[in-house]
Amino acid sequence: MVLGTYKQITLARSTDKQIQKISQDGGIASALLCFALDEKIIDGAVVAGPSEKMWKPMPTVALTSDDILAAAGTKYTLSPNLWMLKEAVRQYGLEKVGIVTIPCQTMGLRKMQSYPIGVRFMADKIALDIGIFCTENFSFESLKTFIQAKAGVDFDLVEKMDIGKGKFWVHTADDVISFPIKETHGYEQNGCKVCLDLVSELSDVSTGSIGAPDDWSAVMTRTDSGETIFSKAVDAGLIETKPMDEGKFGLEMLTKLATSKKEKAMKVIDDRKAMGLPVPFKASNEKEGDPLANV
Amino acid sequence: MSERVVISPTSRQEGHAELVMDVDDEGIVTKGRYFSITPVRGLERMVTGKAPEFAPVMTQRICGVCPIPHTLASVEAMDDSLGIEIPKAARQLRELTLAAHTINSHAIHQFLIAPDVVPEELMVTAINSVSEIRKTVQMVVDIVAGEGIHPSDVRIGGMARNISEIARKRLYARCKQLKPKLDDHVELIIGLVADKGLPEGLGVTNAPTLATDVLYGDRENFDLDRFTEIMPESWYDDPEIGKRACSTIPLYDGRNVEVGPRARLATFGDFKDRGVVAQHVARAVEMKMALSKIIDLLAELDTSAPVMADFEINGTGKLGIGAIEGPRGMDVHMAQVENSKTQFYSCLVPTTWNIPTMGPATEGFHHEFGPHVIRAYDPCLSCATHVIVIDDEDRSILKDEMIRI
Structure with missing residues (x-):
């Protein structure tokens, strides 16, 4: 299960011309957040918004579609979105927060929800997590x-x-x-070398360009809430889908890249563990079952 | 023949204290003494010599029961010492925080006295009601002050940030919705306390009341010249108790006083009743006052207004006073800042004022009513003292070291 647990995998893109123009690939993250905001599934979202410096994103609380679209497109650098989450539920008073995360942040988010130390009354306010595919940052x-x-x-x-x-x-x-x-x-960041997750395995919906043709995104729905939001957006005509290519440039490539990220990272983890260095993952011989599992 | 009844530690209150009552043949208390046995206090020493910003962060950790009044008293003392005039919106946010905390704290107290006054069949209703109220008002503190227990956004010079308009509207709606529930709750508690049938005159004392404001606190109404502090040895008539008591005895005009909700209502309103029942009633009534204040403040608040003053942190050595009306009474912090460092710091916390008053309040009634009298003051002794436990097994604690910090 190198792609984690998922309900369905498909190719998709936003039907909105404006989103298509500014988005990185299929504009799925933007389209889903705008839809969730309109449908009041979320009352705001934490996204990598623009800052004063070109290409340097700033975690931003988006309250309108315009705010979300201002954050469209990939920036290949760090945006510590989880850092803004507390402000979103405190000063902004949001109760149903959407968030876009890369895999390491997805893990952090779920950990934060499982052990809400220092983040009282926040775990239950996360309504939607859109995970982005990420090889490194x-x-x-x-x-x-x-x-x-x-x-x-x-x-x-x-x-x-x-x-x-x-x-x-x-x-x-x-x-x-x-x-x-x-x-x-x-x-790349040092931490990326030990990261076992390419596809945001713990998110509600994950999306990215790997395995998809130009201007389309691969989408994996993973949780009930993720599946519901995605299919509602498709039904509403905001997102169009087509079946994922199973072959060399589709699912096969996604699986291959996810596996190779895991294998490379596992080797670094094992090496570091052997040297007695602290790594937040288990060594391959410490794992029960799948040696490439994201644990 | 005189007998002695000792309750140690007194229960369903925060911190540890002892109630020693001399009783006559009928069990009537002839002499009551209440004193803190929660040892040693070192927080003021910890903040001395450090940056002024450290004081509110540290002193709010005096206790998890009323961290908000300590934070506010600390920043108010610092503001006063540094000569800072905070913006209007910052003052509104501070008042909001305190009013919400007051409701929360009073609700917790009602939970603590529930086994005394609530009959079994109503217990679930009463507790649910307490939980419902706390949930909403804690949300106000969470959002306005950044954190429900140890608020991070209450700062010297104002507040770290204003709340968003969406948060203001949401809180306003929630607090409006809470109003009928809170009204029912207050009615329930007042009714149940009356039904308990406590003897008339229980807990009535002649101690004068002391309060600085209706709800928030006003340093102008606290006159430092009228305040004195004596050691417990010279207050308690029993030398053994004088030695064991862990808090000093603060006096105003040379007399022990009562602080808290009843004191506030008596000083600033026409509330004439005294004693245990009156204290419970005053506390409940104050919850309604605080909620209507919250609703008013949220309606008025300008969320785009600045909330932080411009100021220099150097200080002139002026003795700053921060007087805050905490749920359990007047909380005064005093601070002196010079050369950008805290030179002097002192806290006069609510229950310390009440301690010398609470013992004698048990006199004249059967000793079985003693705990009722004590609980009516909602004592919270943690502010008085703090120790570090070195070993849970042998219960060894840092004592001398703590004092020397």
């Missing part, structure tokens, strides 16, 4: 450094970044530059 300075060095463009001129087909793509106003994703290794 970069600190802001790392991102800036390797883009300027590898793509040779000024960071301020970058209009879109993307990862796909084994390459890191940098779009500027009049150019598209790419370099092999391998060249970014060494710039």
Whole structure:
């Protein structure tokens, strides 16, 4: 089960032209949050919103569709969204919060809900967690450094970044530059090396571009609430779906990448454990059952 | 023949205390003495010499029962010492926090006295009612002050941030919904206390009342010159008790006083009744007053207004006073800031004022009523003292070390 537990897996994209224009791929996170907000399934959401610095996201409490759309698109750097959760339920007084998380944050969120130490009365206020596929993440300075060095463009001129087909793509106003994703290794966060989760296994709905054609996203619904929201949005015509390609560029690729992330991470975990270093995961020989399980 | 009845520790209250009653042949109390046996207090020493911002953070941890009044008294004392005038919205947020906490704290007390006054068939109703009320008012504290137990957003110079408009509307709606429930609850409690049929005059004392404000607290009404503090040895007539008592005896105009809800209503209203029943009634009535204040404040609050004053933290050595009317009475913190450090800090906490009054209040009635009298004051002794337990097994504690901090 390298993709975690899920109810259905499908390809999907937002039917909203505006979302399609600004979103990274299929615009699923934006579409679902806007829909959940309209349907009052959530009363606000914590998203990676814009900050004063270009490409440096800031955890933001979005209360309207406009706020959500302002946060559309992937930023390949850290946005500590969980940090904003408490403010969302305290100063903003939200009671049904939606949140977008990458896998490590999804794990943190679920842990926070299981052991609500320092976050009283918050666990029960999380209504929707949209997990994003993630292979690794970069600190802001790392991102800036390797883009300027590898793509040779000024960071301020970058209009879109993307990862796909084994390459890191940098779009500027009049150019598209790419370099092999391998060249970014060494710039990622240290924690990503021990991360066993590519697909946000613990989220309500997870989504990402891996295994999907251009401008579409792969979507996995995982919990009852995630499934309900997604199918309602599909029924409402806000999201269109088509079956996931089972083959080489579809499910097979997603499975392959998820497995290889787990295998690489497991090796680092085992090495670190052997040296007696603290790692928040079990070594492969400590696990009962699946040696690649996200535990 | 005189006999001595000792209750140690007294139960269903916060902290540890002892009630020693001399009784005559009929069991009537002729002499009552109540004193704290929760040892040692060191928090003021801990904050001295440190940055002023540390004081509210530390002193709110005096106790988990009324952390809000301690936080507020601490920031008010610091504001006064530093000469800060806080913005209007900040003051409103502080008042909101305290009013919500007062309702919460009174509801907890009603839970504690439930076994005394609530008949078995109504117990579930009463407890559910307490829980319902607490849930809503704690939400107010959570949102306005950042945290329900140890508020993080009450700061020197105002509040860390204003609440959002959506939060204000939500709280307003919730508190409005709570109003009929709270009215029923208050009626229930007052009715049950009356039904208990406690003897008339129980707990009546001649001690004057002391309060600075109707609900929030006003340092102008606390006159430091009229305050004196004596050691327990010179207060209790029994030298053994004088030695064991752990809190000092604060006096106002040289007399022991009563503080708390009844004291507030008597000082600022026309509430004339005295004694155990009157205290329960005053407490219940005050819950209604606090809720209507919350609703008014939420209606008035401008959520876009600034809540933090501009100020310098250097200090001039002025003795600042923060007087807050906590649920159990007047809580006064005093602070002196100079060279950006707290030079002097002292807390005069609510129950400390009541301690010398509570013992004599048991006199004249059967000793079985003693605990009723004590509980009517809702004593909370943790503020008085704190120790660090080194070993749970042998119960060894840090004593001397604590004092020397």
